[in-house]
Amino acid sequence: DAGVIQSPRHEVTEMGQEVTLRCKPISGHDYLFWYRQTMMRGLELLIYFNNNVPIDDSGMPEDRFSAKMPNASFSTLKIQPSEPRDSAVYFCASTTGQGGNQPQHFGDGTRLSIL
Amino acid sequence: GQSLEQPSEVTAVEGAIVQINCTYQTSGFYGLSWYQQHDGGAPTFLSYNALDGLEETGRFSSFLSRSDSYGYLLLQELQMKDSASYFCAVRDGSSYKLIFGSGTRLLVRP
Secondary structure, eight states, rough: OOEEEEEEEEEEEEEOOOEEEEEEEOOOEEEEEEEETTTEEEEEEEEETTEEEEEEEEOSSSSSEEEEEEEEEEEEEEEEEGGGOOOOOEEEEEOOSSSOOOOOOOOOEEEEOOO | OOHHHHHHEEEETTTTEEEEEEEEESOOOHHHEEEEEOTTSOOEEEESSSSEEEEEEEEEEEEETTTTTEEEEEESSGGGGGEEEEEEEEOOOSSSOOOOEEEEEEEEEO
C-alpha cells in the first residue's frame, strides 16, 4: 500500500519567495496533519484537517502560513513570503478516525531551506 | 496545557536492555503512544497504551501507569539499528491531535 506521499523532498529557495508543500494522504484516511520539526522546537503540529475541513490551526505560526485540503487526496501548505526562520523539516501525516487508537502515518517530509 | 518529559539522550550496549521514561501532564488523557525516528527519516509508530499495564510487541514493550502519569518504552536485545530518536506522545483530549515529547536520542554501541 502506498504511504503518505510528500513533495518536494527538498526545497531550497530565497527569502521572500512563495513555497508550496504538497501531501497525498493514505487512501481512506480522514485525518490529515501538518507538522514542523526543528532542533530547537521539536515536532510541532501546525494544523490538522478532518474530512477536508480544518479543525485546529492554532499551531500555524503566523499569517504567512496557510493550508488547504481541496479534496480527500490532496493538501498543501503554503508559506508566503518565506523567511530563513521557516527552515525546517515539514511532515504530513494521516490517520483514520475509526476505531480506538489509530496511529499517525508520516510522509518522508520536505526539507525546506530558506536562504 | 499539555507537557511531556523524557530524557534527551540514552546510551546502551548492543544486546542490552534500555528503558526510556516519559511523564506527562494533560488536561485529558486518551492514551500514550511511542514513535521512532531515525536520522533523516520520518517518525514511525511503535506502540500505544490506553490502559495501565504492559504491551509487548516483539523486542519492544510499552508500559503505562495512569495514576502516576508515567509510561516507558522498553527495548530488549538492542541492535545497532535501534539507534534513533524515540518520542512519546499523548492525544489532546478527545481530538486526534497528538502532543509530542522532545524525544530521546538512543545510541547503541557495539
